[in-house]
Amino acid sequence: MSVVFADLADFTALSERLDAEDVARVQDTYFSLASEVVAAHGGQVEKFIGDAVMATFGTERSADDDAERAVRAGLRIVDAVDRLDRRLRLADGTVRVRVGVDTGEVVVTRRGSTWRVTGDAANTAARLQAVAEPGTVVLGDETAFAVAHAYVVSPARVLHLKGKSAPVQSWAVTAERAEPRRGLRLHGLAAPFLGRDEQLARLAAFLDADDARAVLVVAPPGAGKTRLVDELAARLTPDRACWTVRLNLDLGRGYEAVASLLAQAWPGAPSSGGGPLDPDGTSSAPADADAWETRVAAALERGGHDAAAARRVAGLCADVVAGRTPEAVPADLYPAWTAALDAAAPRAVWVVEDVHLAAPDLHAFLRHAVTADGDRHLVLTSRPPVDPALASDAAVVPLEPLSVADSRRLVDELLGTGVVPGEYADGVAVASGGNPLFVEELVRSWIQSGVLVRRPTGAWAFTSAGHPAEVPTTVHAIYQGQLDALPRAARSVVERGSVPGTTFPLDALPSLGVDDAGEPLADLTRGGLLVGPHTDAVSTRAYTYRHALLRDTAYGSLGRRRRAELHARFARWLEGLEGPVATELVGTHLAHAYDSLPTTAAGLEDGTASGDLAAEAATWLDRAATTHLVASPQRSAALLDRALAL
Template structure:
């Protein structure tokens, strides 16, 4: 192996040998050197030399440790593991080799085959390819392994086209021809055969076979490519669409393309965006800045703008948009585009620009090319001596039209650079010039030297020079007065959304996938564009293809168009790439202690690898020693690193991470169990993954992080089906299902259908397991669902089942709750007397000291059954007391309920529960001031916490108050909004009475038709659902509407119906209220005696000393009827 000194000399850099020796730089150290090391530590100032060194080091990392078999640098670096990656594969086959073998001496044939193989090796090596295998006259070549380039597909096709030309020029007895097939895809590549059996690095996947099959259908001296490759090539080449072809060994027809020739394109950006540009978003300030620079340059003050930014940030897009703005303005545009394949080709961007400007075509004769060049140069009156220099630069032969100059190579180089500068000066004298020098980070050293001269010269010329480059490039012109640096930042989320919308147009895209794109593309416009396009393509594929991709969303895969450029950045890391893979498995962000514990390497070695990742711009460090954290700069870089890991090594790595977190990081185990769950899930340890997901769900639920709780629990339920169906699994499944139901209940409200389904499933699980406590919890949830969804009959059934189970288990607390559920259910169904009995049974078992909110038993009951048990009992007890004709006791119960609720400072749900039910008690009592006070509190509290369920109930109370205060229009608005919010929660309970409130408000607002229809709807819902407790009041209010213009038979019928239903239910207060309304109508019709007698019969049941509003109204009417003159004869 050569020494470092000899290695430097082989690259023309021997002047730095002493510096390398002084700093003890050995071959093992070379891969860790950075651009900063070369400049600041070794003192290598010229950018071109630093760039050449870094490229040579990168090549060295990929060189074989033994002598190359086919071409220098064509062997991959030793790898311990195979990996998964996207590769472009070329298969080249010599045409007619079978005929050759029959007509040639074996030794002659061997020479032909050897010459062909060497020709292939040299050609593909020039383009960065790796010759993987030669089998006779067939050669398999990889582009993208062992080192990726962001333009691997383009390199492969250019290599294929060059191969056709070079093979044809081989010095063999007969002219040789070649067929080339190329395909791109994801493969497994590396050591595929156990160590000791073979040293061959192979490839597994469909892509090599596809490339070989495409070669078989190619015409001689033709390159045929797959659709997967064509998508990555833009307009770099001209193609012939061969249509869909059936290929042996390939499932289904595939589309094939023949590559005709390379295209002449002004820039790489234009070639890759040939189908159109997306809207320029978020760059208004930068465009305006460039316009100001253009105006100054047009006035003779030359300007240089150094436009920098990471790959994909939009440098070329911004430049393209600015160029478009100048269309129509007098100027000359010179566009130079550097290429990653020509970093060592002197003056490549200059030559390319001149060839395009002159219109030189490949098929032109040398004379025709010279004629075109002369026509171009005549526009600036270029001298014959300088024209000769331009012709030589373009490798055109001098046909004696130019004078011959005896110049040394160095003199010719300097004169050529001077001639180019003079050209620019001449153009600037005739018209303002816009020069765009793109991708300077790929420039060859000579072009950079020329660019430096141009920067110095244009200060007094009408020239605007825009130089674009990536952050790793360090221009030497910063600080000059006419030079301005402009760095592009990432886009904001809103701007990213605008790009997505522009690409998607009218196509459907789910909101969660759109959010995935925003999150994963980090504000990089190119990432946004390619990810969005990839998602749209994925959405058009079959579900089977998406399932095969093993990703839950199309936005969670790395697009093929970005894969190569991301892998190129990773492959340049050398040994640090393994650390990037481990970090990627941990997550986008990870701490130094965790990484060190997982990696298990010496600290110095670990830190050196981390420094390499940071200097390469892949990681960001946050915080300092001893506990720094690291974050991948881009999500997609992390994903690309992770995607290279094969399944088994990936599982083992995740298991190691999970075990490390368990054993060394107790705080994470306690506070972030979902992280450990993720690693156990990826390690296929389902039991541990489920256990940690369950813990994560419990923790999230306890912190009211409902969305997170739902995700953790549903993931656990999905995973648990893979475990054996034993008692342990069934108990864990029951626990998870109950937690899911509770999460959905708190997230969506008990009235949502998903909540009912979740609790119904939990009830079935609890029966299978035989767990009475969980069975009670599930029954309570199912009861609450039926309660809020307006299914009183089912609610009563679950209440009875709950009470029966609690009594069998002989648990005092659940028995008390069971009586409360039965009492509430009977009340809603309209069985007022039975409801009062059941609620009484609950209350006699209630001990404030034992069951209060501060007691352990009270807290346990609240956790199991949703609310403070005392609040819930007094809530419905106050309703039952009023309905059964005890308004004074009802008011006392409501006051007690409010006090209990107010004392529950940290139990929002119970406090709100108390406010609503006490508020409704005061509605029944007719206490407008008290309802207004409670409704205001409820609304404010609910609005502040964004709780639509309670907001709706607050609106009902406030709407009722507004109607009683004579503000009918306000009442209508509040009640309509309350009903809208109520419907959104999935709740249907209380709809009949609230619709009756709305109908009454319509009537007050002089909208009788609307009122009539709304009363009918309220009665229909009450009959359909069985929620009959308020049916007497609905009939009474309907009767008020119908008799508003005077007595009516229909109105009287509604009063009679109200009285009959109230009497049937045992609802004496509603009976009193309806009888009072009926008595007024009868009195108006002259039936004073009948009115008096009927009203007196119900009034006698009440305590005459009570000052309730309904009793006062009835008493006043009785007094009026008693003094009214009786008709004669009576």
């Protein structure tokens, strides 16, 4: 939990200069704006002490972004107070505020309408506030590390706090990062991009060329495909449009990826409401949808389409963006979508990640985009094996493992040079096989198990306390270790939640046999194993595994019988939902249930015989195939194949 302490600077002196009425007005305005900011960031004002406001983040329910929200609120309070002078017609710089933020354990006691917040974090926040320059936000150690992915901080002062033997470093927020860093963000660890100069140069040259349309970066999980394309995108000149879609099991199934590209190319797109493109659940009104379609049509007309054709193309785009099944065959759809994307920016870079997850029709669309005339550039990534069809139209860029020297450097960059003793650093470098994800995950598991601890100065130390007997040899083994270390309830959530896929809806957990997921989920998100809640295709409260391999490991630890039961139960839960997405998922999960059943099993626990299960799955798949017949014939065929195979 994080505590924010915001106090008006030199207000006593100021009070002597202003008359009592003005003083009261400044205070009232300050208190109300601070309360507003705190509430807007999900915090709670705990009390007013003199001219100070004390607020907490994460009292009701702790989330992994408590610290980030607290810091953001602190900065907004500073901004708002800076504008107060003008609002109250005082000379510039009259009213200033200092803010301190600390993170740690506190105890909140409430008795009726009285309450008390006690604990180190509350005291420290007040002390930090006292050393802050007016108009700045100063953070304690833990807060600084928790927000390192989002804010740039610099050392402010060393504090000697009562009751603490070691001095405490304080940090001043100097800037907000334009793009938050990912990876080990929960621990504030990040490494520079290393060892990929050659590939980066190759991709940059490709984007400058006029005769090449597509590249396909191929490498196994965790090798650094996403990082590479992110770094590439960050180096583009600002005038070069770049749209990125990362496929996952949901976003690869249909044309949602196309919808995402269109929505990025043409902002303000109509959305399906709660669909994958509508993470905030803010579906736009029909009037906005019309305006969007008109805008797209107008651009197409400017590009040489006649009015009727432009209108039709825009309509087909609106359909896919809104999640409706378009009434047109691929031969009409693909050129239409491509034309609308080209009309937004002819030399745009389309980044489509993880094309190995693309279902047949999306795959067909991508091939169309790669081969059709135009100046667009596609950067595709995929896990092996290389797709022969795409490879024939795209230049293949393999990502080799990092060298042993670079892998070692990665360890040093993450933790500080020399923190991990030589023998272990070498061990990690070799065992990782040059896979940066492996290195990061191993570091994470050492933090989790206490092998690596952070000193009060912020530096990391390798302790012998939880000495790793040996370095695991695969990411899989690292994940298995992380799962084994979980408390039972959390482990059960991770295992059962793996049945729906890399993302599971919170509301489906009871049907998967998890009754009280609140606390385990809070643990799991705090520990960074799961991310959420967020909106996905079937739910507004979904959780996603940090990495697909983590999900696979959890899934792999379920026995076949258990898998069969859980797939069937998840299918039953999905039956309660509506729409084509659900239909297909019901069929798919019933089919998984059938496939998972051991040969010796007669059927499911609820008495469904295995033959009936197969028949039921086939019926649902068949029904789903019908809805896709026109717009996604290949997908439809694949579903029918699956049904027939049962």
